[in-house]
Amino acid sequence: MPIIRLDSLVKRYGEVQVLHGIELEMADNEFTVLVGPSGCGKSTTLRMIAGLEDVSDGEIYIGDKPVSHLEPKDRDLAMVFQDYALYPHMNVAQNISFALRLQKRPKSEIDTKVRDVADLVGLTDFLARKPGALSGGQRQRVAMARALAKDSGIFLFDEPLSNLDAKLRGQMRAELAMMSQRVEKNMIYVTHDQIEAMTLADRIVVMHGGYIQQQGTPEELFKRPANRFVAGFLGSPPMNFLTARIQEENGQIFVAGQGFRLRLDGAKAQLAGKAKAGEVILGIRPSDLRFDAEASAETSLSLNVLVSEYIGAQSVLLCECGGTNVMVELNSETPVALGQTLNFTVNPNGIHLFDQQSEEALS
Amino acid sequence: MSIARVNRLSPYMFMAPAVVIMAIALIYPLGYMIWGSFRDWAPSQTIGEAEFVGLKNYITLWNDPNFHESLTVTLKFAFFVVSIEMVIGVGLALLLDRDIRGMSMLRTMLILPMMIAPVVVGLMWRYMYHPTVGTFNRTLDSLGLPRVDWLGDHALMSVIIADIWQWTPFIFILSLAALQSLPRSALEAARIDGATAWQQIIYIKLPLMMPVLIVTCLLRLIDAFKVLEVILVLTEGGPGLSTEILALRISRTATEFRELGVAAAMSNYLLLLLMLLTVGMFAFTRWQEARAARIRALAEEDS
Numbered sequence: 001m002p003i004i005r006l007d008s009l010v011k012r013y014g015e016v017q018v019l020h021g022i023e024l025e026m027a028d029n030e031f032t033v034l035v036g037p038s039g040c041g042k043s044t045t046l047r048m049i050a051g052l053e054d055v056s057d058g059e060i061y062i063g064d065k066p067v068s069h070l071e072p073k074d075r076d077l078a079m080v081f082q083d084y085a086l087y088p089h090m091n092v093a094q095n096i097s098f099a100l101r102l103q104k105r106p107k108s109e110i111d112t113k114v115r116d117v118a119d120l121v122g123l124t125d126f127l128a129r130k131p132g133a134l135s136g137g138q139r140q141r142v143a144m145a146r147a148l149a150k151d152s153g154i155f156l157f158d159e160p161l162s163n164l165d166a167k168l169r170g171q172m173r174a175e176l177a178m179m180s181q182r183v184e185k186n187m188i189y190v191t192h193d194q195i196e197a198m199t200l201a202d203r204i205v206v207m208h209g210g211y212i213q214q215q216g217t218p219e220e221l222f223k224r225p226a227n228r229f230v231a232g233f234l235g236s237p238p239m240n241f242l243t244a245r246i247q248e249e250n251g252q253i254f255v256a257g258q259g260f261r262l263r264l265d266g267a268k269a270q271l272a273g274k275a276k277a278g279e280v281i282l283g284i285r286p287s288d289l290r291f292d293a294e295a296s297a298e299t300s301l302s303l304n305v306l307v308s309e310y311i312g313a314q315s316v317l318l319c320e321c322g323g324t325n326v327m328v329e330l331n332s333e334t335p336v337a338l339g340q341t342l343n344f345t346v347n348p349n350g351i352h353l354f355d356q357q358s359e360e361a362l363s
Numbered sequence: 364m365s366i367a368r369v370n371r372l373s374p375y376m377f378m379a380p381a382v383v384i385m386a387i388a389l390i391y392p393l394g395y396m397i398w399g400s401f402r403d404w405a406p407s408q409t410i411g412e413a414e415f416v417g418l419k420n421y422i423t424l425w426n427d428p429n430f431h432e433s434l435t436v437t438l439k440f441a442f443f444v445v446s447i448e449m450v451i452g453v454g455l456a457l458l459l460d461r462d463i464r465g466m467s468m469l470r471t472m473l474i475l476p477m478m479i480a481p482v483v484v485g486l487m488w489r490y491m492y493h494p495t496v497g498t499f500n501r502t503l504d505s506l507g508l509p510r511v512d513w514l515g516d517h518a519l520m521s522v523i524i525a526d527i528w529q530w531t532p533f534i535f536i537l538s539l540a541a542l543q544s545l546p547r548s549a550l551e552a553a554r555i556d557g558a559t560a561w562q563q564i565i566y567i568k569l570p571l572m573m574p575v576l577i578v579t580c581l582l583r584l585i586d587a588f589k590v591l592e593v594i595l596v597l598t599e600g601g602p603g604l605s606t607e608i609l610a611l612r613i614s615r616t617a618t619e620f621r622e623l624g625v626a627a628a629m630s631n632y633l634l635l636l637l638m639l640l641t642v643g644m645f646a647f648t649r650w651q652e653a654r655a656a657r658i659r660a661l662a663e664e665d666s
């Protein structure tokens with residue numbers, strides 16, 4: 001399968017520039033997810049790769065070939081659209097086989113292909129129906145089947161699950177993950193949903209405001225976010241951020257702010273030295289806080305518990321620390337009472353430090 | 364009266380005034396015409412004084428070669444006019460459905476002919492068709508080509524050309540509206556699936572526009588069967604009966620031949636023809652829907 005490379009890709013609509021020099025290389029057989037808040041330019045990037053939008057500047061390479069002047073049909077790709085984009089006047093079989101019929105493949109081959117693909121996505125019983133007589137999930141499968149039938153090396157998805165209800169979305173997500181392991185293709189998947197990104201991706205590309213913020217495996221991004229935006233975007237419930245200063249006392253390094261003062265050890269303490277003027281943002285994920293009544297003040301936050309959200313085995317506590325809201329995720333069995341001020345130990349590896357001005361992670 | 368009952372009746376109450384006006388303006392004259400078509404009726408008589416003659420008017424017409432001639436002219440006119448207008452109108456819409464600078468201006472200009480009063484259109488074309496000083500023949504002269512006897516030997520063709528000029532915009536704007544309401548993403552999907560511009564038109568755009576096109580075609584057909592002013596001004600039905608479409612013949616039967624009963628019978632033939640056409644068209648779409656539903660039902664039984 002060809003490697004896709006974006007070289008300083010720029011998109012302008014009239015005077016407005018919406019993509020600012022996107023640099024990206026997608027390896028062979030990789031499931032790449034472009035993720036970011038609505039309006040950050042994910043779809044535009046994908047549509048430029050597809051050839052549905054003109055490239056304002058820069059170049060797209062598929063294999064070694066520059067393709068930005070090629071029509072979509074000459075780029076060897078298939079695409080699944082957010083609204084499925086089925087042909088309403090054709091039945092499921094005709095929808096799936098449209099590309100093959102345009103290629104004038106022999107009828108027997110087309111029939112076999114349609115049956116195989118329909119089987120793969122579980123549509124065999126619906127081949128004669130028009131899209132209007134299908135449910136949302138089934139239409140989604142038709143869109144998927146149509147893309148699969150094309151046998152192209154590159155597979156593009158633009159928020160394919162966002163029109164489904166929550167339960168179906170979870171189910172389709174799992175099916176998609178299974179399918180992506182079975183078929184050998186380069187997949188580029190656009191979503192605003194970080195859970196989809198985390199579960200599906202070999203590699204996540206986080207975008208914001210027309211720039212790439214960070215790219216890497218889900219684990220890299222989750223454990224070592226490059227800046228405050230990425231840290232806050234990935235993970236649910238989101239990371240807590242506290243304004244703080246670095247302090248030194250008796251050779252020990254502390255990060256202190258309204259209502260807390262944590263000791264930093266080893267590598268973290270060295271990082272702290274790089275903060276400009278000692279001003280930092282302390283980031284701690286809700287899952288890196290653990291209830292411990294006996295914890296010492298140097299390793300814990302003392303939080304005033306405001307609300308408890310029960311979500312089954314886990315609960316999310318909404319707490320307050322020196323005027324800032326802090327969320328804690330913990331086992332629902334843990335005995336905590338609302339309105340109390342309690343101590344929560346901070347996992348030393350879960351401490352993230354960001355520069356206050358640039359919001360970049362200290363590294 | 365219970366509230367529920369009032370609620371149920373209120374739509375009918377709101378509709379009542381419109382229904383009354385419709386009844387007076389539509390049903391009454393229609394009934395009058397049907398009633399009159401069974402009588403031997405001169406303009407100087409009231410309808411009560413006219414003698415009842417049963418189906419005589421209809422039978423006379425049925426055997427009247429002039430009526431046949433007129434019917435043939437009407438059918439020919441409607442067929443050519445509507446099919447050519449559909450092809451040009453839809454073709455233009457497909458061509459101009461894109462965002463290029465100046466396109467909206469061009470589109471506005473293209474619908475101008477439709478806004479001109481038919482009588483003016485007739486006068487304008489009569490001038491342009493004039494054998495010696497008309498635009499066309501003067502142009503032919505200056506090109507050194509032989510003149511054409513537009514409103515003589517080729518009267519029907521000339522009348523058809525004028526109608527096409529006036530009514531193609533109607534089909535154009537309706538087709539354009541239909542095109543612009545097509546699902547954009549389905550067309551994008553077709554591009555990715557490998558459809559050329561031409562294949563997109565054949566396999567996606569035209570089939571999706573079809574419901575609008577059928578209604579447009581029907582509206583134009585009905586109109587084409589009733590056309591009067593332009594032809595009246597251009598040729599008055601001549602030479603001979605070569606452009607005497609039914610509407611013109613009806614009007615002449617009533618005014619020149621003073622046979623109101625026959626004119627009414629002729630109108631009813633025309634009405635019948637149009638109704639057959641409409642019913643046929645709707646039956647066709649129904650049949651298509653039913654066929655699709657049957658296929659679907661069959662497929663479900665199989666599964």
Ligand SMILES: Nc1ncnc2c1ncn2[C@@H]1O[C@H](COP(=O)(O)OP(=O)(O)O)[C@@H](O)[C@H]1O
Nearest residue numbers: 013016018036037038039040041042043044045
């Ligand atoms: N056709 C267009 N004309 C002008 N601006 C556009 C157009 N399409 C998208 N944009 C702008 O480009 C930005 C990125 O859009 P998009 O790629 O669709 O975002 P998303 O990440 O939600 O998919 C948005 O700010 C949007 O307003």
Ligand SMILES: [Mg+2]
Nearest residue numbers: 042043044159
């Ligand atoms: Mg989008």
